[in-house]
Structures are given as structure tokens and as C-alpha cells.
Amino acid sequence: MTIALEQHIDANLISILEKISDPEIPVLSIMDMGVVRSAQKIDDVVQIKITPTYSGCPAMDVIGEDIIAAFKEENIQAKVDLVLSPAWTTDWITPRGRKALEEYGIAAPLDEEADKEALLGNKKIVKCPQCSSTNTKMVSQFGSTACKALFKCEDCLEPFDYFKCLK
């Protein structure tokens, strides 16, 4: 079941939020990542709620600091809170975000069923971001960060990260 992403973001704040990226995947803005739940100016303070991708994701603390710094540059005071529910899912990565991932060399998440088949090694369906071959093989369920698995392309022989489906 997919939980729709409900966002309450003041339109004039979007351009600032789009400048902030995930420190571990610099091509992906936090907006494209789908982690910003709400951003609203209440009195003189912008209240921002973000949702962690993984519980222990160390990027979350950095993202929080980056948000406060980015708003400070615009002379706006910001406050960041973490919300856990509903839990983040890879469905919230925007189409633009998925494209950015692929261009950066990270295979974007498949849907839930396909993801399972791929990680169990039943089907060769994860596409190599370098040469687009699906003749790929999982090397490890856990990659350079908790959200990714490590794959290898058996055609161009390049290793690459696959962003695991999280629902």
C-alpha cells in the first residue's frame, strides 16, 4: 500500500528548500528526496518538519543544520523537527529525483515486488546506470549507506549502488 505524500509547504519557501541537498547524494535536493513534510512561516519563524529516510541515517542531522543555515542566509529564522509517522517511502522520491539518481550513477528503486525479486537474485532487472544493461548481479544487500544495495554490471563490469525500495 502506498501512502501519499502530504506536504504543506509555503510556496515562497520552496526555492530555498530546493537548494539543500542530501549530503550523501549531493545531486538530490531534499525536496526531490521527499523528506520535507511541511514548511510554514508562523510568526517570524519558519517551522519545518522533515522525515528520516532510515532511523539511523546520519544525514538527517546534517540536513537539519543545512536547512537552518540556508534560511539564515536569507535572514529567516528556521526551526527543524523530525517526524516519524507516516514513515518515509521511496515512492516519495520525485520523478526528477529518480532521474538525478540515475545520472549520478545510482540505480533508482524498483517497485516493491520487483525489488524483492532483484534482491533475492531471482530476476535480473536492475538496470546498470552506466550502460543500461540489466545483466546485473547483487554483490551485497547493504551498500555504501543503509538505503542502498551494492550491485555489479556483468556487461560493463562496473560496480554501482542500487537505491533499495522502502515501503
Place this chain on the structure above:
Amino acid sequence: MKNENIIQYIYGVADNALILGQRLSELCGHGPNLETDIALTNMALDLLGQTRSYYQYAAQLSGDGKTEDDIAFLRIERQYKNVLLVEQPNRHFGYVITRQFFYDVFHLLLLQELQNSNDDTLSAIAKKGIKEVSYHQRFSSDWMKRLGDGTEESHQKAQEAVDDLWKFTDELFHMTKDDELAFQSGVGVDVSKLKENYYKRIGEVLEEATLTIPETKWFQKGGKQGIHSEHMGYLLSDLQYMQRTYPNMKW
């Protein structure tokens, strides 16, 4: 339900994640190969992340100015409520995987129930954790099979770990006073009811792994009451070193 009882209940759940996360962290840079090293430390990170969510909530409930760090680093041994299983040392890779597998199966069953808690925060932490722990269980189950059904040596070492750690599995299903209170008020889980599904799942994987289930009927307990094995003191002295040596230090 009084806040103090909820806090104790949270310790009972969260301390397992902290201590197992600490054990896995010890393997950072010491895994048998790069991929396994990364996997184990990723799992440690998930567990420590979950621990932070629980402790932040406990700190907020206590309302006495304590922080998550106080809870993690400044309690004494008897105040940690983790089960004995998770504090057992990383004797060899067979132990690491077996301990993980024995805990993951329980952990997933626990979170699947805890997501129905009438406490919104605990329910949210559980829902988030389920996604992560499903991966852990897949990883440790796969490795149980690879070790058990692998070479003669890997089989023998996996069996040795199963035989040794088996006695710690029953404690997972003991209901403490705080568990009872939490369950009665709809906050917590009746872990005693998870037992049947647990041993069924464990049995299926061990069978596929060609490993034998020990026949011993004697089980060790105590961790949930704060009575730990001798390994716990050494673990805590590592874990708490920084805060004890430089009180209130911050990154």
C-alpha cells in the same frame, strides 16, 4: 499508565537495540570481508537510530531534563534491561550471525505487534523499524543457511554458536512487571504470545541450514531484571568511556 512505567517499558525494548548495535559496531573494520563489514555496520546504524528515537521519547516523558545521551551513557549496569542474548560477545562470525538471526526473528515479530500500540510515538517508531528489520532478518537468515549448509568448518562453527546461544532465546518471551502493565494498558506487547511463531520460523531456517535444534530444556535469564552476564561490564566500559571520562562532552 504512569510515565515512569512507560519509560521502564521503553528501556526494555530499546536497550536491546542499543546493546546489539554496540556489539555490531565493534565489528566496524573487522568484518570477514568488505561487503559483510558494511552490512553489519549498516545494521548497527539502523539499531542505534531506533534506539535514539526510543530514548528521545523516554527523555521527553521523564520531564526531568535528562537527554537521550544520559539514558544511553550514564546508567549503571543493573539499570539496563536488555536480554542476555544481545550482549554475548562476537566470538567468531558464526556467533555474530546466529545472535543476529535469533534476535532479528524476535525483533520483527515484536515490532509487527508494537505498531498497533495505542501510544502514537511507539507505534510510529515500530512502523519505521519494521522496514529496516525486515532487511536484517533477510540478511541473517541467508547467512545462517550459507554457514550451516556451507563447508564442514562453517557448519561446525554455526552449530557451535546455535548450541551455545540457544539457552538465551527463551528469555525473549518473559513478561516483566512493566511488560504486563504496558500490555494491559494497550501500550506494549504481550511477548509471551510471540513464542510459537518465533520457534517455527527459527526451526524452518535451521532445517534449511542443515543445523540441529538443541535439545536442552534449560534456559538462562536475568537480563530483563538487570542481572547481566559478565560480558556486559566490559561492553559498558567501552560504550560509556567517553561520557564517563569527559562528563557532558559534546561532539
